[in-house]
Amino acid sequence: MIEVNAVYVLIARDLKKFVREKGRLVSTLARPLIWLFLVGGGMSRLVSPGMGMSYIQFIFPGILGMTILFSSIFSSISIIWDKEFGLMKEILVAPVSRFSIVIGKALSGTIISVIQTAVILLLLPFLGIKLSFLSVPYTLGVAFLLAFCISSLGIIIATFFENLESFSSIMNFIVMPMFFLSGAMYPVQKLPEILRHLAKINPLTFGVDALKHAIFRENHVYDFPLFTDLGVLIISSIVFVVIAGFSFERK
Amino acid sequence: MPIIKVENLSKTFDALTAVDNVSFEVDEGTIFGFLGPNGAGKTTTINILCTLLSPTSGKASIAGHDCVKEPSEVRKAIGIVFQDTTLDKDLTAYENLMLHAYLYDVKRNEMKSRIDDALYFVGLYERRDDLVKKFSGGMKRRLEVARGIIHRPRVLFLDEPTLGLDPQTRANLWEFIVGLPKKHNVTIFMTTHYMEEAEVCDSIAIIDKGKIIASGTPEELKKTIGGDVIYIRTSDNEKARSEIEKLFGLEVSEKDNELFLTTLKGDACIPEIIKAIGEKVLSVRLQRPTLNDVFLKMTGKQIREINGSSDDTIREAVRAYRRRHS
Numbered sequence A: 001m002i003e004v005n006a007v008y009v010l011i012a013r014d015l016k017k018f019v020r021e022k023g024r025l026v027s028t029l030a031r032p033l034i035w036l037f038l039v040g041g042g043m044s045r046l047v048s049p050g051m052g053m054s055y056i057q058f059i060f061p062g063i064l065g066m067t068i069l070f071s072s073i074f075s076s077i078s079i080i081w082d083k084e085f086g087l088m089k090e091i092l093v094a095p096v097s098r099f100s101i102v103i104g105k106a107l108s109g110t111i112i113s114v115i116q117t118a119v120i121l122l123l124l125p126f127l128g129i130k131l132s133f134l135s136v137p138y139t140l141g142v143a144f145l146l147a148f149c150i151s152s153l154g155i156i157i158a159t160f161f162e163n164l165e166s167f168s169s170i171m172n173f174i175v176m177p178m179f180f181l182s183g184a185m186y187p188v189q190k191l192p193e194i195l196r197h198l199a200k201i202n203p204l205t206f207g208v209d210a211l212k213h214a215i216f217r218e219n220h221v222y223d224f225p226l227f228t229d230l231g232v233l234i235i236s237s238i239v240f241v242v243i244a245g246f247s248f249e250r251k
Numbered sequence B: 001m002p003i004i005k006v007e008n009l010s011k012t013f014d015a016l017t018a019v020d021n022v023s024f025e026v027d028e029g030t031i032f033g034f035l036g037p038n039g040a041g042k043t044t045t046i047n048i049l050c051t052l053l054s055p056t057s058g059k060a061s062i063a064g065h066d067c068v069k070e071p072s073e074v075r076k077a078i079g080i081v082f083q084d085t086t087l088d089k090d091l092t093a094y095e096n097l098m099l100h101a102y103l104y105d106v107k108r109n110e111m112k113s114r115i116d117d118a119l120y121f122v123g124l125y126e127r128r129d130d131l132v133k134k135f136s137g138g139m140k141r142r143l144e145v146a147r148g149i150i151h152r153p154r155v156l157f158l159d160e161p162t163l164g165l166d167p168q169t170r171a172n173l174w175e176f177i178v179g180l181p182k183k184h185n186v187t188i189f190m191t192t193h194y195m196e197e198a199e200v201c202d203s204i205a206i207i208d209k210g211k212i213i214a215s216g217t218p219e220e221l222k223k224t225i226g227g228d229v230i231y232i233r234t235s236d237n238e239k240a241r242s243e244i245e246k247l248f249g250l251e252v253s254e255k256d257n258e259l260f261l262t263t264l265k266g267d268a269c270i271p272e273i274i275k276a277i278g279e280k281v282l283s284v285r286l287q288r289p290t291l292n293d294v295f296l297k298m299t300g301k302q303i304r305e306i307n308g309s310s311d312d313t314i315r316e317a318v319r320a321y322r323r324r325h326s
C-alpha cells in the first residue's frame, strides 16, 4: 500500500505543478505547431516523400514524437532540480522502494506527455489534418508507451547529473540527436548506413514508427512491423526502469 | 535504553576521512547534541544514520535496526530536518506535509488531523495554503520540523536547525525543539556549531576532524574545565586575597586590579566569601565555563576561529550564482 501511495503522490505533485505553471502547456504546445508549419510547410515545397502524402503530413507523427520526447525528458530532468533544491533527499529517506520513486516519476512524465498529445490531436481538425476516429485512441495508446519509455530513460540520465549546468549538454548531445535519428523528419530507410544503425538503437525511432502505424494505418509509410515497435518500447521501458532503480541506490 | 548505537563508524571520501572511528549511544527520550566546527563530519554521520550514505566501516543502528542492512525499518523510525532546506517551494505548506504523509504511509483518515496538529504546533496553521517560496527562513525551518514529526518518528534528526536564522527566530525555534521529546515522545539528535546552543542537551559529543574528542552531559564536560570563576574587587585586594586563601584553601590570583579564583558551585561560594572577608567588597562577578571553553581546552582552538562567521553568506552566494548561470 505504501508503494502505491508513493507512486500516487509523486504523480499528484508533478501534475499539480504542471497545472500551476500555465505557461508550460502553452510553450510545449507552441513548439510542435511551429515545427509543423514552418519546417513542414517550408519543406513541403522542396521534398515530396511520395507515398501519396505531403511532407507536412509525413512529419506529423514525428512532431508528435518530438512533443513526447521533449515533454518526457523535461519531466524527468526535473529530478536534477529536486536534487539541487533538496526535495530529492526528502524522497530518498522515505521508507519507499526506489522502484516506486522511479515508476511514480516515469508515470507523471508519461501522463503529462499524453495530455499534450491529446491536446495536439484536438487541434488537428482546425489545422485541416484529417484523422480517422479509431486513430485517436490508437495514437494515445502508443503515446503512452513511448512517453513511459522516454521518461524512464530521462530518469537514468538525470541520476548522472548533479546540477543544472549539465542541462544544455543533455539537450545537445542526447535529446537533439535522438530526435534527428528517429525517422521523425525522414524515413529511416533513406538514412546513410551508419546513421541507420544508430537509428535502430534509438527507442524514439520505434515510437515514431508506431505513431506512423497509428496515424496512417493502411498507408504503408512505416519502417518496421508494429509488433517490433511495441516490443522494443515495452522491453526497453522495463530495462530502463530497472537501471534507473539501481542508479538511485546510495553511494 | 539506547535508541541510537554507533560503533567504530568511519567514512572515507577518496583520501579524506570525514568520520573517523566514531562511537556513541543516545538514550531514548533525550536530546543529544553533536557539536563541532564546520567540516567536522556531523552531516556525514547523519547521512549514514539516515541511510543516505553507507559507512566505510563500523556499525550503526536505530531502534534496534541496522542502518545498512535494514534501511527501510530505519527510515520508518526517523524524521529528519536536513541542513539545507528540502521543501518543494512551488507547493503550499499543506501540500508539502501531504506529500510527506503519503510517502510515510500515514493512515488516510488520520492524515488531515495530523497535518493540522503539526501546523498548529509550529504556528503555521494560518499560512497553510501559502506557497513555500513566500516563507522566510525561520518559517521554512519550522515547517520542516512539523514535517519531520508527522509520521511520529522515534528519532528526529536536526542538522544545524538554526543555521542562518536571526537570534529572535533562533530562540523561538529552540523553545519548541526543547519541548519536542515530551510532547511527541521523540528522541532528538541535533548538530550545531553554535556551542552555546548545546546547553539544553541532555548529552553531548564534541567532534573535530572526524573524531569524537569529548562526550558527556554539559555539566560533566564543563567540570573538566575545573569549575566556575569568581571575580572580586575589594577595598584591599592584598588582604582579601590572603584571607580567602587561608579560610577556603583556594588559590587566588589577581589581574587588572581584580581577584579571581576557580571553584565548583561558584554561585554558592560567593555569599560565603563575602561573609568571611573583612574588606569592603566593591564588585563581584561569576563566570561559568561554557562549552566553548571545553572545545578550547580539548583542541587548543576557539571554535569561532575555525568557523569564520561568513560561511553561510558564502554558501548562499554560491547557490545564487549557480542558479543564475544554469
Ligand SMILES: Nc1ncnc2c1ncn2[C@@H]1O[C@H](COP(=O)(O)OP(=O)(O)O)[C@@H](O)[C@H]1O
Pocket: B013, B016, B017, B018, B036, B037, B038, B039, B040, B041, B042, B043, B044, B045
Ligand atoms: N560527498 C562528499 N565527497 C567528498 N567529501 C565530502 C563529501 N561530503 C562531505 N565531505 C567532506 O567531509 C568532511 C566532513 O563534512 P560534513 O560531514 O559535511 O561536516 P559538518 O557537517 O560537520 O560541517 C568535509 O571535509 C567535507 O568536505
Ligand SMILES: [Mg+2]
Pocket: B039, B042, B043, B044, B083, B159, B160
Ligand atoms: Mg553539516
